[in-house]
Amino acid sequence: MKRSHHRSGVLLLIALASSVASASGVYLDTFLSHYKIKDGSALAEKSCGICHVSDSDFKFNPFGKDVKKAMTDRNAEEVDAALLVSIENLDSDGDGTPNGKEIAAGTAPGDPSSGGAPGTKPAAAATEEAKKPAPFPPKNGFHPAIVHFPIALFIGGLVLDFLGMLRKDKTLLQAGWYCILMAAVTSLGGIASGVLAMGLQKLPYRGLIFTHLTMAVASSVIIWIMVAMRVHRHEKMNVPMRFLYYVLAAATFVLISWAGHLGGVFVYGE
Ligand code: HEC
Ligand SMILES: [Ca+2]
Structure with a gap:
């Protein structure tokens, strides 16, 4: 396989993730x-x-x-x-x-x-x-159930936001805002349950798991930054701010998808 030089941290992360995953x-x-x-x-x-x-x-x-x-x-x-x-x-x-x-x-x-x-x-x-009977809490720390909340809320929130912006519809924008806020809150649950699962299964903080965790934490941090941007400015963000907001949103989307994919690889294999 041809190895090209990485152009950005994201590409490097993706390359790293796929080599660990494979x-x-x-x-x-x-x-x-x-x-x-x-x-x-x-x-x-x-x-x-x-x-x-x-x-x-x-x-x-x-x-x-x-x-x-x-x-x-x-x-x-x-x-x-x-x-x-x-x-x-x-x-x-x-x-x-x-x-x-x-x-x-x-x-x-x-x-x-x-x-x-x-x-x-x-x-x-x-x-x-x-x-032995199934342990409680289960060894996955409910992680597989919890992680879908922040992912779905975030993506749903972005869609509502985007539609709200196109149609200049306050209600849609507000619905989007609450979804993203809930995504930020539930992402903490996702991380906590993931760390709990690692503890219960005595998984090491390296390899696939480490990449997965890093991406998940990065996504959560960015979602919180997005929330902070909106708390201050709400729908009245100026153009550069709005641009930054959507760049962050896109980055999170990539990170979250990869983290999710790696989680899948981890549980089901390639
Ligand atoms: C032929 C034996 C074998 C099979 C089959 C196998 N593995 Fe492994 N696996 C290993 C060995 C050996 C290591 C340690 C590799 C190392 O230290 O370089 C490892 C390491 C790992 C790690 C990293 C754990 C750590 O300590 O960093 C994960 C995750 C993993 N394997 C997942 C899988 C998955 C998912 C599958 C099924 C698709 C799989 N393995 C199939 C032998 C195997
Ligand atoms: Ca034997």
Whole structure:
């Protein structure tokens, strides 16, 4: 891929975000293509959960831990076929069947309850984990439910605002103002619930999550600036002020969309 020089912070952020976002998808692709895993098979369905706890909890499972350890041991920058082969003889999940054999048999090498040598008891910890009732608050800290409020309110507010400006309609402008105000307020809830989810899942402040959080906080800050601009001037903004307002609005739109996209990548994979 051709790498052009970045022209602005936004472009740099976007580039950074997409490289982080694709790295995780690449590991999955490497695994699936190296072992020629068929679409729809149990392993393909496990997806990110082949190496992580699940496709929404990215702590490592025992197999993922061994993948990561092999990377460190070999000083490798990424997961490749040789690295996968190097851990085939390990029995990461301790169910009695080595990783290579499990993968060939279509069972998960990081999940002792997914199969393995007959008669071998799966590690107790893993089955207990499965029996636990759903925790409260849920591990996502209600984040997926809350984040849609600021996004929808902000976009709705912009549309109302814009229509109000075109039609010089006070009511529309006022509706837009309240939506944007509510977006600013609910964005704080979005950030708080996101940080709570990170705490509950013990996610590290780096990589995809860090980019996502940075973009979300930046969006929130800009929305608050927009609110402050309107509190002072309301509909009587002069032309340069109005221009700045809409530049900020556009920047927030990009940031919010990317933050949302990354959140999606994080939960569902590419
Ligand atoms: C073949 C094993 C494997 C698969 C499959 C896999 N990952 Fe990973 N993942 C890793 C490893 C190893 C790391 C650590 C990479 C590093 O340190 O460079 C990692 C790191 C991550 C991180 C960063 C966490 C951190 O500590 O910064 C996220 C997020 C992530 N993966 C998400 C995913 C998603 C989403 C998928 C599914 C699309 C996925 N992974 C599939 C092995 C895998
Ligand atoms: Ca095993």
